[in-house]
Amino acid sequence: MKKLQSTLPNMLLVLTLIAVVAAVALAYVNSITKDPIKENERIALAEGIDAVLNVKGAVVEQTDTIKDEKGKVASIIYHTDNGVAVQAVDHKAFGGDLVVLVGFADDGSIKGYTILETHETPGLGEKAGKWFQADGKGSIIGKQAGSLTVSKDGGDVDAITASTITSRAFLRAVNAAYQTYSEQTMEAIPCE
Amino acid sequence: MKPIISLSPHVHGGDTVQRNMYGVCIALLPALLASIYFFGLGSAVVMLTSVAACVFFEWSITKFILRSQRLTICDGSAILTGLLLGFNLPSNLPLWIIIIGAFVAIAIGKLTFGGLGTNPFNPALVGRVFLLISFPVQMTSWPVSGQYGYVDVETAATPLSIMKEAIKTADPTAAMNKLSELPSALDMLIGQTGGSLGEVSALMLLLGCCYMLCRKIITWHIPVSIIGTVFILSGIMYLCDPYHYANPIYVVLSGGLMLGACFMATDYVTSPMTGKGQIIYGVSIGVLTVLIRNFGSYPEGMSFAILIMNGFTPLINTYVKPKRFGEVKK
Amino acid sequence: MNYFKILYNGLVKENPTFVLLLGMCPTLGTTSSAVNGMSMGLATMAVLIASNLIISLIKNLVPDMVRIPSYIVVIASLVTLLQMFMQAYTPEVYKALGLFIPLIVVNCVILGRAEAFAAKHGPGESIFDGIGIGLGFTIALTMLGAIRELLGTGRIFGAELYSETYGMLVFVLAPGAFIALGYLIAIVKKTMKI
Known part of the structure; x- marks a missing residue:
């Protein structure tokens, strides 16, 4: 076959043809992968909630989003059949925002946590994901949130070695999560 | 003959x-x-x-x-x-x-x-x-000076990490309190503070620097331009917001600044050749140091600043050339 | 040209990482572990084979003046397809490679092979070129990933060889990627005499 000449109609025709074929292929694949992708995102969130609530297969019954003055998402509350998980953020961590997801038991003690977003220094503040877990050195699991502080500031949580700023920011985020949690659950209980 | x-x-x-x-x-x-x-x-x-x-x-x-x-x-x-x-x-x-x-x-x-x-x-x-x-x-866990052991020694926050924490503290009074934990300027000059081996005693480093200047091993351009830039920049920050930023005298005496300015940045191989080039190099190191110390993710910025400017040295050498004898400027 | 020669050419003589030095962004960005490096290499290889095949088939249909935009549309569509498939069926790999999957579009290896090989050869040869170059890229990325993982965390493909306390964290981060890649290229060139 001879190569097509670079005339204007030829070029327009070929480019349009390629674009149309590509668009059709993309649309088709999008339609078959849309549902699995959504399902994966849901599973990822559900696994996070399960992990912080320390249960299996918690069902989210209600989701509330609270925004700050600037209209950014400050915290998200997931009410499940097995407890409450709260996502909260602290803006003054070492590397900017630090987003945590904390699960609370009915008495307000911490059941578990996971870090959703972090920009902390690798090897130092980045350790927060493991440090405060039940088998970590500064475990906060089972503690009553609200006024958690590091031992340097008179609290009872051991800060990450050489990363006091991250530890403080992390505890601030956990306390903020508790704050939202207690406000929300207070409202939920009907006044008698 | x-x-x-x-x-x-x-x-x-x-x-x-x-x-x-x-x-x-x-x-x-x-x-x-x-x-x-x-x-x-x-x-x-x-x-x-x-x-x-x-x-x-x-x-x-x-x-x-x-x-x-x-x-x-x-x-x-x-x-x-x-x-x-x-x-x-x-x-x-x-x-x-x-x-x-x-x-x-x-x-x-x-x-x-x-x-x-x-x-x-x-x-x-x-x-x-x-x-x-x-x-x-x-x-980053620096021993406090005055302990003579090797492994088991008490560590504490260095002046630099105190300054960094003060910047990260939102509340002005709390930040001010944090800054008041800094050792006195005299202690920092002599070396009664936490830090790496060679950076604690600014006085002794300056003494060595004077010796090198007298023997003409180095010229004044690099140390003076680095220390001067850091002093002026951190002075401006201190005047704008004395609650969060430390006194420039502390900034200049803390961390590896003296060691870097006198001994590391002046390395022959990795610094520019002409006086003018050395001043550009020194001022840039000073600016980068202040920026990294205050806004970066590590408390000390001196070593990063020197390495970055080492990378720019060939460029500085290309643009800041001494005039050849007899050359007519176009 | 026989197929074996084309394969050998892609694997060794024109290895994209060690000889052509193409596609440095994913090479440095995704090789923090051996598995990540290998997944990135395989994903690139899949796109490369498909794009080589399609471009060699349509090469006579495309007028010269619009060939680059046409190739880019083909490559970008293939990468988007791959991205959707990975997001749907291999979410873990997708999460680890994240941003770098869409960046396969601008990987010079793919457009480079389209221009330099597929536009001048038939479909069969182009597929073999895709396999050869793709395998060369995958092997290089896996080697780099394995070295960085071993030095950085003491593990190789997730199996612990020594304690993580002795791992040099810098190798997991970007500066370590540059250092490791530089020495790897030097050693490969010295030993293979290429």
Whole structure:
């Protein structure tokens, strides 16, 4: 076959043809992968909630989003059949925002946590994901949130070695999560 | 009489690599004594390991891998790299980390690029930054001075980390309280504070710097422009917001600033050749240091700033050329 | 040209990482572990084979003046397809490679092979070129990933060789990628004499 000449109609025709074929292929694949992708995102969130609530297969019954003055998402509350998980953020961590997801038991003690977003220094503040877990050195699991502080500031949580700023920011985020949690659950209980 | 024909230069100043390298080593002696006075055994162990490891790697790599006939360990550059690397380390660092640092400094920082004279980055700083990023916990827990042990020593926040925490504290009064934890300026000048071996005593470093200036090993341009820039910039920040930013005198006396300005940034190979170029280089290091210290993710920015400007040195040399004799400017 | 020669050419003589030095962004960005490096290499290989095949088939249909935009549309569509498939069926790999999957579009290896090989050869040869170059890229990325993982965390393909306390964190981060890649290229060139 001879190569097509670079005339204007030829070029327009070929480019349009390629674009149309590509668009059709993309649309088709999008339609078959849309549902699995959504399902994966849901599973990822559900696994996070399960992990912080320390249960299996918690069902989210209600989701509330609270925004700050600037209209950014400050915290998200997931009410499940097995407890409450709260996502909260602290803006003054070492590397900017630090987003945590904390699960609370009915008495307000911490059941578990996971870090959703972090920009902390690798090897130092980045350790927060493991440090405060039940088998970590500064475990906060089972503690009553609200006024958690590091031992340097008179609290009872051991800060990450050489990363006091991250530890403080992390505890601030956990306390903020508790704050939202207690406000929300207070409202939920009907006044008698 | 037969005329002797040889290439220029015909007059030699008597300057040799050895003379300059050992001159810098002598200038480091007061600070070395100060570090032994403040950190005792720890200082001696770290220093000896660092120097011995650097010399050993220089010798073994040139002999067995490069198979070079010239022995380069006698020119003193490996000893100097070892000393400077040791000065940048805390006194309680495990030996294996020091040896990795020495290997990185000599093998990656220097000999990969062809040895002394062709290395684009200061080898001791390459070693230090490599260790800082690789072992952040060990490299940022600094022992308090006045303890003579090697491994079991108490660590505390350095003036730099106190300043960093003050910046990160939102509430002005709390930040002010944090800043008041800083040791007095006199203590920081003499060296009664936490930090790496060679950076605690600003006074002894300045003494060594004066010696190098008198012997014309270095010129005034780089140290003066770095310290001046940092002082002025942090002074402006202090005047704008005295709650969060520390007094510029503290900023200049803290951390590796004196050590870097006098001994690291002035390395012949990695700094610009002309006075004008050196001032551009020094001012840029000062600006970068203040920026990294205040807004970066590590408390100390001096070593990063020097390495970044090392990278710019060839560019500065290209644009800031001395006018050739007889050349007419167009 | 016989197929074996084309394969050998892609794997060794024109290895994209060690010889052509193409596609440095994913090479440095995704090789923090051996598995990540290998996944990135395989994903690139899939796109490369498909794009080589399609471009060699349509090469006579496309007028010269619009060939680059046409190739880019083909490559970008293939990458988007791959991204959707990975997001749907291999979410873990997708999460680890994240941003770098869409960046396969601008990987010079793919457009480079389209221009330099597929536009001048038939479909069969182009597929083999895609396999050869893709395998060369995958092997290089896996080697780099394995070295960085071993030095940085003491593990290789997730199996622990020594304690993580002795790992040099810098190798997991970007500066370590540059250092490791430089030495890897030097050693490969020295030993293979290429």
